[in-house]
Amino acid sequence: MAVKLRTPLSREDVLKLRAGDIVHLSGEIVTARDSAHRRILSLPREELPFNPEGAVIYHCGPVVRKKPDGWEIVSAGPTTSSRMNRYLDRILGLGVRGIIGKGGMNPEPFRGRAVYLAFTGGAGSLAAESVKRVKAVHWLDLGVPEALWVLEVRDFPLIVAIDAHGESLYK
Amino acid sequence: MSLLVEALVEAIRLAVTRIPDDTVEALKRAYEEENSRIARFNLENILRAIEIGRERSIPVCQDTGTMTFFIRAGIESPFLKELEGAIIEAVRKATLEVPLRPNAVDVLGGRNSGDNTGKGVPIIHWELDKGDEVEIAVFPKGGGSENCSALAMLTPGEGWEGVRRFVVERVRACGGKPCPPVIIGIGVGGGADYSLKLAKRALLRKIGERNPDKEIAKIEEELLEEINALGIGPMGMGGKTTALDVKIEVAHRHPASFPVGLVVQCWANRRAFLRLKPNGRVEVWQ
Numbered sequence: 001m002a003v004k005l006r007t008p009l010s011r012e013d014v015l016k017l018r019a020g021d022i023v024h025l026s027g028e029i030v031t032a033r034d035s036a037h038r039r040i041l042s043l044p045r046e047e048l049p050f051n052p053e054g055a056v057i058y059h060c061g062p063v064v065r066k067k068p069d070g071w072e073i074v075s076a077g078p079t080t081s082s083r084m085n086r087y088l089d090r091i092l093g094l095g096v097r098g099i100i101g102k103g104g105m106n107p108e109p110f111r112g113r114a115v116y117l118a119f120t121g122g123a124g125s126l127a128a129e130s131v132k133r134v135k136a137v138h139w140l141d142l143g144v145p146e147a148l149w150v151l152e153v154r155d156f157p158l159i160v161a162i163d164a165h166g167e168s169l170y171k
Numbered sequence: 172m173s174l175l176v177e178a179l180v181e182a183i184r185l186a187v188t189r190i191p192d193d194t195v196e197a198l199k200r201a202y203e204e205e206n207s208r209i210a211r212f213n214l215e216n217i218l219r220a221i222e223i224g225r226e227r228s229i230p231v232c233q234d235t236g237t238m239t240f241f242i243r244a245g246i247e248s249p250f251l252k253e254l255e256g257a258i259i260e261a262v263r264k265a266t267l268e269v270p271l272r273p274n275a276v277d278v279l280g281g282r283n284s285g286d287n288t289g290k291g292v293p294i295i296h297w298e299l300d301k302g303d304e305v306e307i308a309v310f311p312k313g314g315g316s317e318n319c320s321a322l323a324m325l326t327p328g329e330g331w332e333g334v335r336r337f338v339v340e341r342v343r344a345c346g347g348k349p350c351p352p353v354i355i356g357i358g359v360g361g362g363a364d365y366s367l368k369l370a371k372r373a374l375l376r377k378i379g380e381r382n383p384d385k386e387i388a389k390i391e392e393e394l395l396e397e398i399n400a401l402g403i404g405p406m407g408m409g410g411k412t413t414a415l416d417v418k419i420e421v422a423h424r425h426p427a428s429f430p431v432g433l434v435v436q437c438w439a440n441r442r443a444f445l446r447l448k449p450n451g452r453v454e455v456w457q
Contacts, residue, residue, distance in 0.1 A: 020208075020209065022212070035281060060233065061233065061234070061272060062233050062272070063229075063230050063233045063235065063270055063271065063272045064270075065270055074229050074230065074233075074270060075229055075230040075231070075232065075233040075272075076233050077220075077232055077233050077234075079234065079314075079315065080314075080315045080318065080348050082348060102315075102347065102350065102406060103315070103346070103347040103348040103350075103406070103407060104346070104347055104407060118406065118408070119216075120212075120213045120216035120217055120220070120405075120406055121232075121315065121347075121350035121406055121437070122217065122220065122231065122232040122234075122313075122350045122437055122438055122439040123216045123217055123219070123220035123231075123232070124220065124230060124231060124232045124233035124234075125220045125223040125224045125227070125229050125230065125231050125232075126216055126219050126220035126223055127220075127233075128229075128233075129223065142281075142283075143273060143276060143281075143282070143283030143285070144272060144273055144283070144285075145272055145273070145274065145283070146281075146283075157216075159209060159212060159408075161408065169209060169408045169409070170346060170347055170407050170408065171346060171347075171401075171402055171403050171404065171407060171408070171409050
């Protein structure tokens with residue numbers, strides 16, 4: 001049975017989850033990769049284009065298509081999260097409660113406050129089916145893959161790969 | 172010229188939207204063998220993503236990679252002068268039309284060129300041959316698996332035992348990062364640069380297609396077994412299938428050196444081929 005969750009996530013939401021649980025996530029998520037992480041951490045909190053409290057960050061650089069009335073997400077699987085390990089503790093310190101990615105991260109910073117949710121790497125065409133619309137895009141000067149895409153997702157199927165109790169599925 | 176560009180765009184589209192049949196079969200076999208719920212969750216997602224890519228003609232993986240081309244050019248082909256320009260134009264067109272993710276950024280400022288071209292990109296490997304036909308392999312190479320590539324300059328005394336240790340250790344260290352189940356390309360001999368090129372080109376072979384040399388074929392099979400015994404599994408969350416295949420290519424080496432190039436390919440095993448006849452006819456296949 002999948003656990004249904006909606007963003008923003010509370011501390012209670014994440015403490016209930018255990019490694020191996022399937023989660024269907026709905027609501028707003030924000031993509032960020034290497035450059036966006038550096039920019040998030042270089043700015044004062046009030047200048048961030050999203051509210052980090054309870055937020056879920058998706059390690060993803062999508063394939064997009066420009067439409068007359070906005071953007072379409074064509075393919076949007078996760079990128080390798082371990083590249084973002086160096087920013088993890090400070091990112092979670094902003095109040096971020098969930099990271100979506102693939103390949104795993106250092107488990108320690110998640111303890112007591114956040115979870116790592118894995119999606120299948122490479123399955124970008126399937127992930128895009130959960131994206132209902134692009135709510136906004138920021139920092140396109142970083143390039144399409146590195147920009148901050150604010151996405152609305154519905155029932156995004158994810159697996160709790162690192163929980164807030166120190167458990168990890170990675171071998 | 173424009174026909175050649177169109178055919179190249181089609182080959183790029185084929186490579187990124189359609190995972191080849193031999194790979195799909197291998198993934199289905201892996202799915203049948205796994206009994207862990209989590210390994211099956213990942214393999215099910217992989218197989219569905221492949222179906223969606225085919226049905227909707229969209230890139231299966233959002234990382235459409237660095238566009239890489241291996242050309243075997245017959246020196247009597249009338250098209251040699253046009254090839255490089257046609258490839259660059261095709262990459263620009265494919266970026267808009269398929270679409271592809273713009274993945275070429277400059278090394279100093281990290282600025283994105285926006286169209287997958289730039290200094291040295293797309294990457295084109297040339298090899299001259301006899302005859303009047305040109306064969307081009309289209310190979311979009313994703314970054315996550317590419318980051319697990321490595322070079323070892325072993326001593327000749329370490330030899331093939333050293334190759335085994337190096338490859339298995341590297342695959343273990345990479346865990347789920349390169350999106351397993353992976354395909355492992357290994358190049359032995361030739362020098363530092365050439366061993367890596369051999370390793371990458373080896374990945375163009377079909378799953379199950381062994382090196383024609385029986386002894387090398389045996390090492391491929393043994394390494395495959397050893398890698399799968401690691402238990403890394405689909406996406407690094409445990410399971411029986413870590414690699415779908417191991418491909419080894421060799422060249423003679425300097426007596427003092429034993430270079431080993433290792434290139435990892437994720438399950439999104441993208442490739443397409445194109446043949447250009449002297450009369451301008453083009454065939455595209457996978």
